[in-house]
Amino acid sequence: MSTLDLTATTAVPLTRRTWFIRTIQLAVIAFFIGAWEVLGQAGILDKFYYSRPSLFVPRIGGWFAEGLGQGSIYRDIGITLLETILGFVIGTLLGVAIGYLFARNELLGKAFDPLLSMFNAIPRLVLAPVFILAFGIDLQSKVALGVTLVFFIVFFATFTAIRDVDQTLVDNVRVLGARRRDVTSQVLLPAAFSAIVASLRTSAGFAFAGAVVAEYIGSNAGLGRRIATAEAFFDSTGVFGGIVLIAALALLLDAGLQLAEGAFSRWKPRREH
Amino acid sequence: MAPAISLRDVAKVYRPPRKRPYLAIEHVDLDIPTGRFVSVVGPSGCGKSTLLGLVSGLLPPTVGEVTLLGSRVTGVRTDVGFIFQRDALLPWRTVRENVELPLRFRGERDPARAKEWIVRVGLGPFIDNYPHELSGGMRKRAQLAQSLVRDPSVLLMDEPFSALDVQTRNLMENELLNVWNPGGSSGAGGGAPGREATVPRTVLFITHDLEEAIALSDEIVVMTAGPGTIKARYPVALPRPRNVTEIRFAPEFVALYERAWADLRDEVARSYKRSLEAG
Numbered sequence: 001m002s003t004l005d006l007t008a009t010t011a012v013p014l015t016r017r018t019w020f021i022r023t024i025q026l027a028v029i030a031f032f033i034g035a036w037e038v039l040g041q042a043g044i045l046d047k048f049y050y051s052r053p054s055l056f057v058p059r060i061g062g063w064f065a066e067g068l069g070q071g072s073i074y075r076d077i078g079i080t081l082l083e084t085i086l087g088f089v090i091g092t093l094l095g096v097a098i099g100y101l102f103a104r105n106e107l108l109g110k111a112f113d114p115l116l117s118m119f120n121a122i123p124r125l126v127l128a129p130v131f132i133l134a135f136g137i138d139l140q141s142k143v144a145l146g147v148t149l150v151f152f153i154v155f156f157a158t159f160t161a162i163r164d165v166d167q168t169l170v171d172n173v174r175v176l177g178a179r180r181r182d183v184t185s186q187v188l189l190p191a192a193f194s195a196i197v198a199s200l201r202t203s204a205g206f207a208f209a210g211a212v213v214a215e216y217i218g219s220n221a222g223l224g225r226r227i228a229t230a231e232a233f234f235d236s237t238g239v240f241g242g243i244v245l246i247a248a249l250a251l252l253l254d255a256g257l258q259l260a261e262g263a264f265s266r267w268k269p270r271r272e273h
Numbered sequence: 274m275a276p277a278i279s280l281r282d283v284a285k286v287y288r289p290p291r292k293r294p295y296l297a298i299e300h301v302d303l304d305i306p307t308g309r310f311v312s313v314v315g316p317s318g319c320g321k322s323t324l325l326g327l328v329s330g331l332l333p334p335t336v337g338e339v340t341l342l343g344s345r346v347t348g349v350r351t352d353v354g355f356i357f358q359r360d361a362l363l364p365w366r367t368v369r370e371n372v373e374l375p376l377r378f379r380g381e382r383d384p385a386r387a388k389e390w391i392v393r394v395g396l397g398p399f400i401d402n403y404p405h406e407l408s409g410g411m412r413k414r415a416q417l418a419q420s421l422v423r424d425p426s427v428l429l430m431d432e433p434f435s436a437l438d439v440q441t442r443n444l445m446e447n448e449l450l451n452v453w454n455p456g457g458s459s460g461a462g463g464g465a466p467g468r469e470a471t472v473p474r475t476v477l478f479i480t481h482d483l484e485e486a487i488a489l490s491d492e493i494v495v496m497t498a499g500p501g502t503i504k505a506r507y508p509v510a511l512p513r514p515r516n517v518t519e520i521r522f523a524p525e526f527v528a529l530y531e532r533a534w535a536d537l538r539d540e541v542a543r544s545y546k547r548s549l550e551a552g
Binding site for chain 2: 166168169171172173174175176177178179182186187190194266267268269
């Protein structure tokens with residue numbers, strides 16, 4: 001006669017399984033990097049085009065060892081991050097404000113709908129040259145590109161969240177005595193806020209990408225410029241060093257935002273594993 | 274005494290965008306005396322819920338006049354409690370914050386009062402939980418506390434228990450009778466924590482369930498299939514305090530059920546036939 005012991009079973013195998021998956025994930029990464037290195041050493045992957053880990057990892061180390069000053073890696077990272085943050089914050093604020101306005105004012109929303117759709121249809125990166133011509137090669141053109149990328153994500157998230165807000169919630173607070181501004185602050189903005197938090201990671205990623213691409217196209221500082229410079233000297237090791245650094249920063253940024261998202265989503269039902 | 278709720282020749286036309294306008298209710302005349310528990314039953318789509326929208330002022334009537342607590346309804350009324358059929362708690366607020374909300378809207382801070390009601394509906398241990406962490410029945414209790422914390426003398430309820438399982442539902446029905454009329458002495462409301470006035474609470478309860486309507490009410494109102502009008506009214510002469518689970522077996526209950534069901538059955542059949550033709 002077998003009985004199910006529901007108290008003991010789940011915890012232990014679950015962690016064991018997690019560890020197993022972690023190990024496999026690490027192994028896949030190690031295999032990929034190892035293959036790159038081995039194929040590079042063997043001359044199958046031309047070092048001139050593809051570099052290899054044992055070349056670009058010390059290069060990155062060298063950048064950090066150079067220290068502070070004009071053109072240092074710290075300054076490049078700082079500038080790229082500053083552009084990202086500015087693009088993200090300005091784009092988010094504009095997206096929320098205009099998304100809220102258009103969702104609350106039907107005529108305004110209808111009037112601007114075709115224009116916004118047209119803008120949204122443009123692949124935003126082709127605007128980078130326009131912004132560089134208009135704003136120059138300094139900070140502004142990078143922030144402008146980031147703003148156009150972030151704005152539409154946040155705008156649509158806010159607009160949809162407010163337009164589709166559960167009417168029962170609005171009716172309920174109105175009967176409970178909410179004034180117009182209470183409805184906004186207690187129901188509409190929180191509903192939009194959770195949609196914005198959900199789009200946070202996507203939009204921050206876009207702000208980062210916008211900054212790097214605009215730097216690559218025309219700039220005098222930042223990680224994108226570092227790659228462009230290396231490319232101009234046919235220095236593939238420098239290009240890959242920059243790419244790896246950018247990827248690492250993007251991962252770090254995403255991990256940070258994931259924490260923030262978790263902190264803001266305590267009220268949401270969590271999916272069970 | 275003037276009736277707590279009064280509808281005079283009321284009709285409501287809905288005009289959904291890009292669809293044909295339709296008449297939800299017409300020629301509705303209804304007076305509900307203070308302190309009465311009145312249920313409205315009818316087939317789905319007969320405009321039962323529209324009645325509550327009109328009384329609360331969330332919907333303006335197309336024709337006619339609605340009066341609540343002695344004054345004409347011209348906008349959203351905040352002197353009623355409204356229990357919606359769907360979940361109406363703010364999902365990003367805890368039980369405590371949700372129940373404190375109506376007090377905050379009035380510029381009051383009375384955490385003790387909110388807490389008293391939360392404990393009273395049995396949610397003491399869950400005061401700092403979010404709605405998604407509660408069961409459907411618990412969420413309804415929280416909604417009850419949220420509506421009653423301001424001690425409204427009129428309570429509007431729109432099929433509040435229709436989503437609950439039968440056992441939970443019977444429990445909630447009994448508890449509702451308790452908060453409506455604690456102690457069970459007929460007609461005399463009050464006894465709620467901090468309730469100063471002794472104005473008995475009036476309840477307008479919407480349901481599609483005739484059994485539930487009879488078990489809870491002083492009077493039931495049967496509506497016709499849409500456009501809804503009042504077809505019949507039956508006083509419920511069952512003694513209080515009642516236990517909704519047991520009262521269903523009383524002979525008076527069964528007799529009343531059979532009479533009212535004869536009325537309701539035809540309307541349900543008409544409503545069903547119409548939905549088949551439309552679909």
